[in-house]
Amino acid sequence: MHLTLEFAGGAELLFGKQKNHSIDLPDNNSPWTIRTLLVWIRENLLRERPELFIQGDSVRPGILVLINDTDWELFDGLNYQLKANDNILFVSTLHGG
Amino acid sequence: MHLTLEFAGGAELLFGKQKNHSIDLPDNNSPWTIRTLLVWIRENLLRERPELFIQGDSVRPGILVLINDTDWELFDGLNYQLKANDNILFVSTLHGG
Amino acid sequence: MTNYVRNHSLSNDEIQRYSRQLIISEFGVNAQERLKSSSALIIGCGGLGSPAALYLASCGLSRLGLVDHDNVDKSNLHRQIVHNETTVGRTKVDSARLTCSQINSSLQIDTYNLLLTHENIMDIVKQYDVILDCTDNVITRYLINDACVLCRKPLVSASVIRFEGQLTVWNYIEKNGPCYRCLYPQAPPAETVSTCSDVGILGPVCGTLGSLQALEAIKILTKVGDILSNRMLLVDGLSMSFRTIKLRNRQSTCAVCGTNPTIIDQPPPPPLGQCSNDQPCRRNLLNSNERM
Amino acid sequence: MTNYVRNHSLSNDEIQRYSRQLIISEFGVNAQERLKSSSALIIGCGGLGSPAALYLASCGLSRLGLVDHDNVDKSNLHRQIVHNETTVGRTKVDSARLTCSQINSSLQIDTYNLLLTHENIMDIVKQYDVILDCTDNVITRYLINDACVLCRKPLVSASVIRFEGQLTVWNYIEKNGPCYRCLYPQAPPAETVSTCSDVGILGPVCGTLGSLQALEAIKILTKVGDILSNRMLLVDGLSMSFRTIKLRNRQSTCAVCGTNPTIIDQPPPPPLGQCSNDQPCRRNLLNSNERM
Ligand SMILES: [Zn+2]
Ligand SMILES: [Zn+2]
Secondary structure (H helix, E strand, O other), X not given: OEEEXXXXXXXXXXXXXXXXXXXXXXXXXXXXXXXXXHHHHHHHOOXXXXXXXXXXXEEOOOEEEEEOOEEHHHOOHHHOEOOOOOEEEEEEOOXXX | OEEEEEEEOOHHHHHOOOOEEEEEOOOOOXXXXXXXXXXXXXXXXXXXXXXXXXXXXXXXXXXXXXXXXXXXXHOOHHHOEOOOOOEEEEEEOOOOX | OOOOOOOOOOOHHHHHXXXXXXXXXXXXXXXXXXXXXXXEEEEOOOOOHHHHHHHHHHOOOOEEXXXXXXXXXXXXXXXXXXXXXXXXXXXXXXXXXXXXXXXXXXXXXXXXXXXXXXXOHHHHHOOOOEEEEOOOOHHHHHHHHHHHHHHOOOEEEEEEEEOEEEEEEEOOHHHOOOOHHXXXXXXOOHHHOOOHHHHOEOHHHHHHHHHHHHHHHHHHHHOOOOOOOOEEEEEEOOOOEEEXXXXXXXXXXXXXXXXXXXXXXXXXXXXXXXXXXXXXXXXXXXXXXXXX | OOOOOOOOOOOHHHHHHOHHHXXXXXXXXXXXXXXXXXXXXXXXXXXXXXXXXXXXXXXXXXXXXXXXXXXXXXXXXXXXXXXXXXXXXXXXXXXXXXXXXXXXXXOEEEEEOOOOOOOOHHHHHOXXXXXXXXXXOHHHXXXXXXXXXXXXXXXXXXXXXXXXXXXXXXXXHHXXXXXXXXXXXXXXXXHHOOOHHHHOEOHHHHHHHHHXXXXXXXXXXXXXXXXXXXXXXXEEOOOOEEEEEEOOOOOOOOOOOOOOOOOOOOOXXXXXXXXXXXXXXXXXXXXXXXXX
16 A cells, blocks of 8 residues: 655654655555554664654654644544555654744 | 636735635536636636736736646646646736835 | 824824735734734744744834843854844843834833743733744743643744744634644653754744744734644745644643643643753754764 | 864854854755855845845855845834834945844945846846845846846745735756746736735735745755745745745746847846836726725
8 A cells, every 4th residue: 555654843864864755555454554554664664763753652752643734633543544645744843943 | 617716916806805716617518728717717707807817818917827736838828628626726926025 | 195084093103104014905904903902922032033023023012022041142143133243142132122122112022031930931921912932942832831821822833943844823712723732742752852052943944934923923913814723834944845734623631721631820840850941951862963 | 063073164153153054964064165155135125135134144155235226214114124213214225234234244245225227237146146036026026037047147036915925936047947037928017016015015924935035045055955946935824825836947938048038138128117116106906995
């Protein structure tokens, strides 16, 4: 299943400074969710220091997850079932001024 | 055929200050183009002073036409054949500073 | 101008000074009168606070509050355009007051040369109609958010790092918008937090975001236009891309704005060992290789 | 800082002053050195030129040129933040020079208190590395465009009215980008052209667009990031929406940048009866009902 992953706000620094990733998830017995996507990201995409991106089975505090530009809280969060060509954006919150 | 028309940069002032227009074009013998859309706009949507929007069979100088956010010059200009759900944006160029 | 019917409280001098904004059809004399009876508080007179202060000083407010505990340093001048070489070493609030009062001598400017704490913030925030968070650290952002929710003030918040910026309006009650804690109930781990002194920032990125903060503040005060509540603008200056994301509503479970809040009278004190200024007390491990 | 290996031309003072931007990993010492040997020309010291001048004065250029033929008026101060009450009545270029030199005394600032014409523009434009069009009228925009094409200079162009702004980079040769005439071969009818004095403008909208102009100028000079060529940013401050549209490439039929140009040595004189300043010599018929 094809997806676009994007990382912004500094989260891209954990992914070789690459902001856009076009990925294909392998077929699965059960539907892909954000929860299983995070496991896939940790195993296949994260270059360094996974604890700066993942905490437990979710993203670490301070990272927003957007499903097609909409806050994942307006969907099912970790349990959202991914659809082909979804755009998943991970934004690290900025604090500078 | 359903289209979204948008007017910006002051062009909306000729259309009752409304920037977004969701329209349905009637079925036609020949395919709808930007050229025939302009005629339809003049007859159905323009509230005042058509010469400030249309000149000859095209838009007046200083108005850009965007087909799904891309300059109509990269398509066929006036001869572009409209597709269902196209977004056509008319931007009047600003000059203030 | 001369045949304009006088059914408003603006002086001829004000009509002249603000003519280019009050002729905007969506704005008008009514919006200008609202500004004349309004106040705004800018917290942080740095990269974001500089353009925000200059534009809010210019627009015709009654009162502008400026908060900062820092002094002007030469390394601020590449981005903090309200300061200049003649004010290096002075307090940032005095420096900003000087520049702003030269732009608009009829504006009341009140300065607070202090570090905001959970004990002093409420007394300041409650005096103003809209608050701008132009600070540079996580702890202060929670503090300001909590005070704004408790005082029922809309909070225009921006942040910048490197080429990027983020902007939103928290606690915009008219739209049932979320607060900072609704989105971020837990603070991020300290080692994930980058600061301007760690990884840098370009001046014009601050200029863009700080100007947009002033714009949202003016829109809130005048009730003109659509407020950036329940939405967040993401700016990437490197690629010049802009993106608006849709955010959750106010969360009933929120510790400060929810239905059973645990934060009630004043913001909580910061966790032990956390600092609230832009000094390298938390070295950013991730980007340490980028330091010089 | 102390153990930083010295293989560059920046002084310790410059390293300190610009540290917060040269630690950005995509920027670095190399970009700072390019700025140090670069120049920029700001045409129009008004709403857009103010933030552009402040940020370009701050960033570490070698030389900044400022062009304007006007004097500071009180009605400018709601948006033109490089000026202030103490410089009302003085020339805008002197007022802007004063503010910018206080921010950065090591910057060379050259001022041109004149109305640009097809006869004087080439001598000025050819001296600078990047040009910013911060003017307020159509005639001057064609004039600047033509001079930039003939002198092979990238042109960062912004415009604002009411709550809206537009931004693009013309004549960016590296990307085969279009010039103003490629997009607008014919000037618009005079009665369709609104000006800030006709229909108004808000200060923070100028601040946003002018800051973005400075950002694009810095990116062009340092060769960092993606330049807004072949693209145009549309900003609507009322709804806080941002949109990037894709533009045509350079047009072979263009009268100035095409394969058989008719404009060769210098820009053509303006059409008879057209004026090139923001005075109400062309009353805007469309919006006359919005005047006060
Ligand atoms: Zn909340
Ligand atoms: Zn051309």
